[in-house]
Amino acid sequence: MLLKKVKSMSIKDGTLREYINVGSEVEIVQKHHQRSGELTHGFVEKLLTKSPKHTHGIKVRLETGEVGRVKKVFEEE
Numbered sequence: 001m002l003l004k005k006v007k008s009m010s011i012k013d014g015t016l017r018e019y020i021n022v023g024s025e026v027e028i029v030q031k032h033h034q035r036s037g038e039l040t041h042g043f044v045e046k047l048l049t050k051s052p053k054h055t056h057g058i059k060v061r062l063e064t065g066e067v068g069r070v071k072k073v074f075e076e077e
Contacts, residue, residue, distance in 0.1 A: 014057040014070025020044060028060060028068030040066055
């Protein structure tokens, strides 16, 4: 029997800057998708919000160039 190791992931809220680093795997909502709530998946290239927290999510630029506020942060455990 072959056992496969599965990565365990935890999901954190995107309102605290301390959870987000360059290279973090995140889901963001872009400005033009705020009404629909459509999320875009990607990896952080740059953090744009300077404050330690923001009620609507920390603003970031993804490696693809898309800008938005973080709604979910994925972390490997």
